[in-house]
Amino acid sequence: MHVLRTPDEAFAGITDFPFASHWCEVRDTATGTPLRIHYVDEGPRDAPVVLMMHGEPTWSYLYRHMIGPVAAAGFRVIAPDLIGFGKSDKPAAKSDYSYAAHVGWMRQWVEMLDLKTVTLACQDWGSLVGLRLVAAMPERFSGVVLSNGGLPEGGPAPPAFAIWRAFSKYSPLFPIGRIVNKGTKRGLSAAEIAAYDAPFPDARYKAGARIFPALVPFAGNPAVPDQQKAWRVFEQWDKPFLCAFSDGDPITRTGETRFIGRVPGTAGQPHRTLRGGHFIQEDDPEGFVAAILDVAQQQKEHGG
Known part of the structure; x- marks a missing residue:
C-alpha cells in the first residue's frame, strides 16, 4: 500500500479553523501499513464525548462552526478526518479502500483513544462509518444524532445518488471544493472552497x-450482509437516537423515515427538520448544534 500525506503547507492559508491538530496511528489489517489519523479534540478531557464524523468529500473543517459551541456547553468534542481525507493519510490506490476497511480503521482509533459515553453526530459517510461503529461497540455510545445520512442495506440507489456516483467515476475533473459548494444552499466563499480543496494538492x-x-451498499454490494447485521443492533437500540435531516437535500430526502419507529431510541425524541442542503453543517450549524445538545444533555443528566 502506497500512502500519501498532504504537506502541512497546503493548510497554511486556512484562517477559520483555529483548532489544534492531534494524531493517532492505526494499521491496515490486510497489509500492516501504518496510517495516521488526524483529529480535533476540544473541551474538557473528562467530559462526555461528542464525536463529529464527516463524510464525502469533506473533512473535519466541515464542523468548524459547531465544535466551539458544543465544547463551550461542557462536552469533549472530537472530530476526526477519515483516512483518505483532510489531514489524515491517503492510500493512493482506489483498491486500498473498502467499507469494511474504513470501519476497521476507525474502530482501532476509537479503541486507542478509549472513547466512552459518546454521542455520535454524523452526516453522509460519517453516518455509514459512524453507525457501524455504534453497532460494533454499542457499550461505548450513549446517543446518536443523524443528519442527511443513513445505513443502506441494499435496494436501488436514489436517482440523484446514481448521478453523483457516475460523476465520481467518470468525470475527468473532480473539483472537491466546488462539489461541496454545490451541496450547500448558502454558497461558500472562495476561501472556504479553497479549504475543502486543501487536502488534495493534485x-x-x-x-x-x-x-x-x-x-x-446498495443492491449487489458485498457490504450488505454487514449492514443487515448492524441493523439488527439498531432494532434493539433504546438509547436516544434523534434525526435532524435538512429540507433541501435531494440525496437523503425522507431518510429519517428509515429510522423513526424502527429504532426504539427514536421514540419521544425531538426530531426536527433543518434548513439547508446536503452539507447542513454549512447551512444550519446552529440547528445541528441544538439537536446534538438535546441528545448529549440527556445523557449528561442521566449520568451517561
Missing part, C-alpha cells in the same frame, strides 16, 4: 474521494 490524493460513492 489528483493522486483523491483516490478515497473518487471511490467512496461506489462503496455505498
